[in-house]
Each structure stands twice: as C-alpha cells, then as structure tokens.
Amino acid sequence: xxxxxxxxxxxxxxxxxxxxxxxxxxxxxxxxxxxxxxxxxxxxxxxxxxxxxxxxxxxxxxxxxxxxxxxxxxxxxxxxxxxxxxxxxxxxxxxxxxxxxxxxxxxxxxxxxxxxxxxxxxxxxxxxxxxxxxxxxxxxxxxxxxxxxxxxxxxxxxxxxxxxxxxxxxxxxxxxxxxxxxxxxxxxxxxxxxxxxxxxxxxxxxxxxxxxxxxxxxxxxxxxxxxxxxxxxxxxxxxxxxxxxxxxxxxxxxxxxxxxxxxxxxxxxxxxxxxxxxxxxxxxxxxxxxxxxxxxxxxxxxxxxxxxxxxxxxxxxxxxxxxxxxxxxxxxxxxxxxxxxxxxxxxxxxxxxxxxxxxxxxxxxxxxxxxxxxxxxxxxxxxxxxxxxxxxxxxxxxxxxxxxxxxxxxxxxxxxxxxxxxxxxxxxxxxxxxxxxxxxxxxxxxxxxxxxxxxxxxxxxxxxxxxxxxxxxxxxxxxxxxxxxxxxxxxxxxxxxxxxxxxxxxxxxxxxxxxxxxxxxxxxxxxxxxxxxxxxxxxxxxxxxxxxxxxxxxxxxxxxxxxxxxxxxxxxxxxxxxxxxxxxxxxxxxxxxxxxxxxxxxxxxxxxxxxxxxxxxxxxxxxxxxxxxxxxxxxxxxxxxxxxxxxxxxxxxxxxxxxxxxxxxxxxxxxxxxxxxxxxxxxxxxxxxxxxxxxxxxxxxxxxxxxxxxxxxxxxxxxxxxxxxxxxxxxxxxxxxxxxxxxxxx
Numbered sequence: 162x163x164x165x166x167x168x169x170x171x172x173x174x175x176x177x178x179x180x181x182x183x184x185x186x187x188x189x190x191x192x193x194x195x196x197x198x199x200x201x202x203x204x205x206x207x208x209x210x211x212x213x214x215x216x217x218x219x220x221x222x223x224x225x226x227x228x229x230x231x232x233x234x235x236x237x238x239x240x241x242x243x244x245x246x247x248x249x250x251x252x253x254x255x256x257x258x259x260x261x262x263x264x265x266x267x268x269x270x271x272x273x274x275x276x277x278x279x280x281x282x283x284x285x286x287x288x289x290x291x292x293x294x295x296x297x298x299x300x301x302x303x304x305x306x307x308x309x310x311x312x313x314x315x316x317x318x319x320x321x322x323x324x325x326x327x328x329x330x331x332x333x334x335x336x337x338x339x340x341x342x343x344x345x346x347x348x349x350x351x352x353x354x355x356x357x358x359x360x361x362x363x364x365x366x367x368x369x370x371x372x373x374x375x376x377x378x379x380x381x382x383x384x385x386x387x388x389x390x391x392x393x394x395x396x397x398x399x400x401x402x403x404x405x406x407x408x409x410x411x412x413x414x415x416x417x418x419x420x421x422x423x424x425x426x427x428x429x430x431x432x433x434x435x436x437x438x439x440x441x442x443x444x445x446x447x448x449x450x451x452x453x454x455x456x457x458x459x460x461x462x463x464x465x466x467x468x469x470x471x472x473x474x475x476x477x478x479x480x481x482x483x484x485x486x487x488x489x490x491x492x493x494x495x496x497x498x499x500x501x502x503x504x505x506x507x508x509x510x511x512x513x514x515x516x517x518x519x520x521x522x523x524x525x526x527x528x529x530x531x532x533x534x535x536x537x538x539x540x541x542x543x544x545x546x547x548x549x550x551x552x553x554x555x556x557x558x559x560x561x562x563x564x565x566x567x568x569x570x571x572x573x574x575x576x577x578x579x580x581x582x583x584x585x586x587x588x589x590x591x592x593x594x595x596x597x598x599x600x601x602x603x604x605x606x607x608x609x610x611x612x613x614x615x616x617x618x619x620x621x622x623x624x625x626x627x628x629x630x631x632x633x634x635x636x637x638x639x640x641x642x643x644x645x646x647x648x649x650x651x652x653x654x655x656x657x658x659x660x661x662x663x664x665x666x667x668x669x670x671x672x673x674x675x676x677x678x679x680x681x682x683x684x685x686x687x688x689x690x691x692x693x694x695x696x697x698x699x700x701x702x703x704x705x706x707x708x709x710x711x712x713x714x715x716x717x718x719x720x721x722x723x724x725x726x727x728x729x730x731x732x733x734x735x736x737x738x739x740x741x742x743x744x745x746x747x748x749x750x751x752x753x754x755x756x757x758x759x760x761x762x763x764x765x766x767x768x769x770x771x772x773x774x775x776x777x778x779x780x781x782x783x784x785x786x787x788x789x790x791x792x793x794x795x796x797x798x799x800x801x802x803x804x805x806x807x808x809x810x811x812x813x814x815x816x817x818x819x820x821x822x823x824x825x826x827x828x829x830x831x832x833x834x835x836x837x838x839x840x841x842x843x844x845x846x847x848x849x850x851x852x853x854x855x856x857x858x859x860x861x862x863x864x865x866x867x868x869x870x871x872x873x874x875x876x877x878x879x880x881x882x883x884x885x886x887x888x889x890x891x892x893x894x895x896x897x898x899x900x901x902x903x904x905x906x907x
Contacts (some may be wrong), residue, residue, distance in 0.1 A: 207331030219328040227267040230566035233808035245287025257466040260558040273869030297333035322464025356406030359807035396458040396676035396833035398430035412441025458676035458834040478669020486665035495906035514564025516575035520583035534563035541573035568681035604680030621705035636670035656730035684872035687769035691876030745796035749777035761888025765880035772873025778881040785907035812870040820878030822847030
C-alpha cells in the first residue's frame with residue numbers, strides 16, 4: 162500500500178479529462194451533474210463516468226466512494242452501478258476512491274446513510290452509461306436504439322443478433338452528448354439479475370489471505386512510527402516529561418510535547434514519541450515519565466455520577482422533553498402502576514483495529530498527505546484545516562479500509578494527532594494507538610439512568626407514561642454547547658416511542674456535567690433507548706396480564722402513519738411496524754409453544770435509522786443463572802430492495818451478535834477521572850460459545866425507499882432477550898451489563 166498506488170486511483174479520473182472519454186459525475190451536494198470533457202490524446206482505457214472505467218478488453222473498474230468499515234458498502238454500491246450497466250460481476254474490479262467531494266459528492270459512512278443517499282443516483286449513473294453505449298452501437302449498425310439491448314457487457318441488436326462488447330463501444334460512446342440522467346430509463350426491478358443475490362465482499366479474499374488492506378497496514382518508504390500519550394484523566398494536559406531520557410533510547414528519533422487545543426473536537430494535549438519501529442516507540446513509551454495537570458476531571462467517578470442521578474430522580478427534570486395530558490392524574494387513576502429504574506454504563510467502540518493514521522507533511526509547499534481509516538474523511542480534512550491552517554486544497558486524504566468503526570471513526574482526533582506529529586518530522590509517520598489508548602481515550606457511548614413510571618387501566622390498556630432520563634453533558638470542551646445531540650445517545654427525542662401514542666406522556670431530562678468525550682455508537686440513541694423503553698413496555702404488559710405481542714399491537718393502534726410532532730422528528734409508518742411484528746411472530750411461532758421453567762420467548766421492536774425491525778428471542782437460563790440464547794428471529798422492512806443478500810444477512814446477524822455482546826459484558830468504570838479498564842482481559846466481549854445457536858433473518862419488501870442495514874437490527878435485540886429472560890425466570894433485567902443481575906432461580 163503506497164503513495165503511487167493511491168495516486169493512480171485519483172490519476173485515472175483526473176487524466177480522463179484529456180482522453181476521448183465522457184465524464185458523468187456527482188456535484189458536491191450529491192445531485193447528478195453531467196459534463197462533456199474535451200477530447201485529447203488517445204488512451205487504452207475509456208472512462209464512461211466518474212465512477213466507471215471501461216478497458217478495451219471489456220474489463221470494468223468501478224470506484225467506491227464511501228468508506229468501507231465492514232458494512233459492505235464497497236461491494237453493494239458498485240453492485241447498483243453494475244446492475245444498471247449490465248455487466249457481469251466477475252468482470253468488475255472495485256477500487257476505493259480518495260476524498261474528492263467535488264468529484265464524488267459527500268463521502269462518509271454513518272447512520273446507515275450510504276445506501277439511501279446514493280441508491281437512486283447510482284442507478285442513474287449506470288443507466289446513463291448504458292444508454293450511451295446502446296446508442297453508440299445503434300449508430301454503428303445504423304439501426305434504431307430501440308432495437309438494441311445491453312446484456313453481460315455487450316450491446317445486442319435484436320433482429321440481426323449482432324453483438325458489440327463495451328470495450329469496442331466506449332470510444333464511440335464518449336463522443337455522444339450525455340443525456341439528462343433524470344430522463345434515462347432505469348431497469349424494472351423485476352428484471353434485476355445481480356441485486357438481491359448473494360455476492361461476497363470484494364475484499365474477502367485479501368482479508369482471508371492477510372494481505373495489507375487496513376490503515377494499520379500502510380507502509381511508505383522511509384516511514385517512521387509514532388505513539389502518543391495523553392493524560393489518563395479526561396481534560397488533563399502534560400506539564401513536563403523526561404524527554405531527554407526517552408530520546409536517548411534505541412530507535413527513538415524524537416520525543417516532544419504537543420500543546421493541543423481546548424476544544425474537544427480538536428487536538429488533545431499529549432506527548433509524542435517517534436521511532437524507527439512501532440516496537441521501539443512502544444518500548445520508549447514504557448519509560449516515559451510525565452507530570453500531568455489532571456484538571457477538574459480528576460474528581461469524576463461513576464459512583465459519584467450514580468449518586469447524583471439518584472438525587473436528580475427525586476426532583477423534577479431540568480428540562481421537559483415532552484408533556485402531553487395529565488400524567489399524575491392518569492397514574493393516580495390507573496388500575497396498576499409500575500415503577501422501575503434502568504441504567505447502563507459508558508462503553509467503548511472497541512473496534513478490532515485501533516485508531517491509526519499515516520501522515521506526510523511537505524514543508525516546502527505546505528501540503529499534507531494522509532492515509533486514514535476514517536468514516537468521515539471530509540470532517541477529518543476540515544478539522545486539519547481549522548487546527549493547523551492547512552488549506553483544504555493542499556490536503557490529500559486517502560480513504561483506507563477500517564477494521565471496524567461503529568461510529569468511532571466519525572471522530573477525527575487520531576487524524577489531527579498524526580498531522581501534529583508529522584509537522585515536526587521530516588518523513589512520513591504512522592501513528593498507532595494501543596488497545597489501551599483505544600479503550601481509555603475513546604469517544605464513548607454515554608451511560609444513562611432512566612426513572613420510569615407507567616400505568617394501565619382495568620382493561621389492561623396503557624394510559625400513562627413518565628420517564629425522567631438522567632444523562633451526561635460535556636459543555637466545557639464544546640465551547641459551551643451541549644454534547645447531547647441525538648448522535649451520541651445522550652438526548653432523548655420528544656418523538657421517541659411511545660411519545661405521540663399516549664394521551665398522557667411526560668418525558669424529562671437532567672444532564673450531569675462531565676469532561677468525558679462522547680460520540681456516536683452503533684445505532685446512536687436507539688442502541689440504549691430501545692432496551693429501556695421496550696423492556697418497560699413489557700413490564701406494563703405483564704402487569705396488565707396481557708400477551709406482550711397483543712399489548713404492543715394495541716399500543717401501536719390502527720393509524721397507518723403517525724406524523725412527527727416536532728420539527729426534527731420523523732413520521733412513523735405504523736403499518737410497516739405492525740407488519741414486521743406479525744411477520745416475526747408468525748416465523749417464531751409466538752404463542753404456539755409451551756416452555757418449561759428456565760426457558761422463554763421475548764419480543765421487541767424498534768424504528769431506527771429509517772428501518773422497521775422486530776425480533777423474537779428464545780432463551781434458556783440454567784438454575785445457576787447461566788444464559789444461552791437459543792434462537793433469534795428477525796423481521797425487517799428496509800424498503801423496496803435488498804441490494805446484496807449476503808451483505809444484508811451479515812449486517813443483521815452481526816447486529817444481533819453485537820447487541821447481545823454489548824448487553825452481556827462490556828462496562829467502563831470511571832474512577833478519579835480515568836477509565837479503570839484497559840484491555841480485553843477486563844473489558845469483556847462476546848465469545849463464540851455465547852453466540853445464539855440460531856439466527857433467522859426475514860426481509861419484507863415494501864414500496865418504500867431503500868435504506869441501510871448497519872444499525873436498524875441492533876436496538877431490538879437487548880429488550881427481546883431481556884424480555885425472554887423474564888418469561889423464563891421471572892427476573893427483570895434493569896441494569897447493564899447483564900453480569901449485574903443474578904439470574905439464578907430455584
């Protein structure tokens with residue numbers, strides 16, 4: 162993995178402006194824009210649009226513009242182009258594009274947005290290129306284009322059966338006017354031959370063979386290696402360090418303090434060590450002695466925050482998120498009232514590849530070249546510009562495959578750290594975080610506390626809901642602004658279910674100030690709110706003596722669409738949710754089985770990231786409290802088309818396993834302003850013996866826009882499993898991780 166290889170990806174697109182090719186690109190706002198390029202010197206290859214290169218041998222190279230973090234987008238979006246282009250997948254090569262929003266449009270991976278934001282446009286990219294190739298063949302044969310069809314990388318004249326491959330047509334097609342992409346005819350989905358099939362990831366063979374693909378694999382001539390030590394207390398900074406002693410160690414080239422910036426989104430202060438190998442840098446770091454100014458964060462602890470939350474729960478919330486009807490009166494008149502307190506800890510993203518970035522700064526012209534496994538390359542480039550004053554046009558950012566992201570690589574702290582170090586080193590330098598760095602200096606999913614009360618009437622119908630949510634804020638390092646955006650999971654939206662469904666509903670929120678960095682974690686917000694809300698709904702169902710499925714269906718009601726009640730809210734397609742609930746219940750045999758003590762079924766649903774998903778979990782809990790998830794059945798409605806069936810199933814099954822892992826094991830403890838856990842020996846993740854015995858995935862196709870699958874299937878898992886545990890044992894799980902609850906029974 163080298164600079165020349167990466168440059169060639171950009172190079173063939175740039176140099177195509179002086180070939181005989183035509184260029185069809187995407188403007189910065191993502192809208193389609195076609196531009197005829199001037200003819201120039203001949204080239205052995207032709208570029209029918211910004212994402213496609215067709216060789217004279219008919220080989221097709223497709224550019225993947227979105228970051229690949231394991232969600233399969235590097236395979237699925239090129240499949241969309243290939244479907245409309247009518248080329249065999251075996252003849253396609255996929256290349257990762259560098260950051261170039263002027264050429265490609267927005268390039269980010271987060272919020273399950275890559276597919277919905279590009280799906281329609283990518284169809285039109287392929288269809289426009291196909292239309293021009295068909296017209297070129299029709300011109301060559303002097304026949305109407307309507308008599309010609311494209312298939313398997315060639316154009317065929319129906320009446321005469323004549324055939325011309327794309328390689329033979331590309332030059333002629335490049336001379337044609339580019340049609341309006343909005344007017345080209347797209348394929349009927351009923352005729353799709355590639356979309357909806359099972360296609361292996363384009364990088365699978367390289368991953369299995371251990372070939373270099375990831376940021377941590379980058380190697381450049383003359384490269385040096387760096388580590389960066391930050392204060393173990395959040396918000397702290399270095400005062401002094403034994404730099405001379407460290408510099409004298411074998412292999413160490415330099416060691417220096419970096420002042421950093423005060424803002425959380427900027428550069429954290431710390432101590433950099435640069436060496437001839439990662440091992441030399443790590444060995445020197447063990448000898449590093451730093452005097453830290455720990456700051457006010459040293460007084461933070463999870464025990465302290467828990468006490469503050471308990472105290473806050475006895476008062477009115479600091480802010481009212483939603484208030485409908487008269488909740489106190491409705492609770493006073495309810496036949497049964499249920500009260501419960503739910504809590505969950507801070508957790509890390511714990512991606513398998515720790516954060517890293519390779520940077521090459523050229524002082525002679527002030528330019529910077531970056532190789533970064535990032536989910537948000539545009540934001541990384543912008544942060545470098547604002548932090549160091551390097552103009553965007555002087556920053557080249559190569560998007561490297563990430564070994565997991567889950568929202569962590571939406572932040573760009575590791576990119577600015579690498580840049581800060583590279584500006585002091587006359588060579589390319591690769592910064593590599595240790596696993597300890599990754600766990601203890603993450604942008605964490607915030608912990609939270611929910612204090613709930615709910616009431617049901619004599620008929621067993623929900624009549625009141627009250628939730629006081631106690632969460633966390635870090636305003637000091639956000640220039641006085643709250644970190645409590647929905648993206649971090651620290652803010653409960655007014656339209657969160659069951660708001661809008663109950664006449665008496667009150668949601669309040671109180672924020673505990675801290676210095677802890679927080680950020681999006683897979684299915685932000687939904688990943689924890691679904692567990693709390695749909696577990697408590699289950700509590701109300703059992704208190705009412707109702708079947709949990711029937712209770713939920715009644716709660717959803719008979720309206721097909723519930724509009725948003727706030728400007729930032731989303732309409733809720735109730736019909737789609739009812740359908741996935743019915744589907745999952747039928748597939749799981751809900752209510753048709755008799756379970757012995759220690760076994761049970763649980764059900765849950767959630768609307769997340771444009772996807773409607775319901776799940777049924779079946780569990781066995783031994784007398785001594787050991788949990789085994791026997792079966793998870795998933796029904797999902799993510800729109801009109803599953804792009805890659807293999808990838809879609811992978812995302813659902815991965816969400817189930819990830820959701821179960823997060824429910825069962827991980828927990829970060831804060832003490833004296835620092836994270837206690839340091840590595841996987843004390844930060845547990847799911848192991849193979851604990852995975853579900855069986856996961857069944859069922860997709861419901863509906864006439865709705867296509868959405869992504871990286872997140873919607875995760876939120877319902879935890880409540881489904883915890884509700885099944887209650888059915889099996891009578892024990893309610895109200896605290897995560899699961900290890901906090903004694904599940905043993907007699």
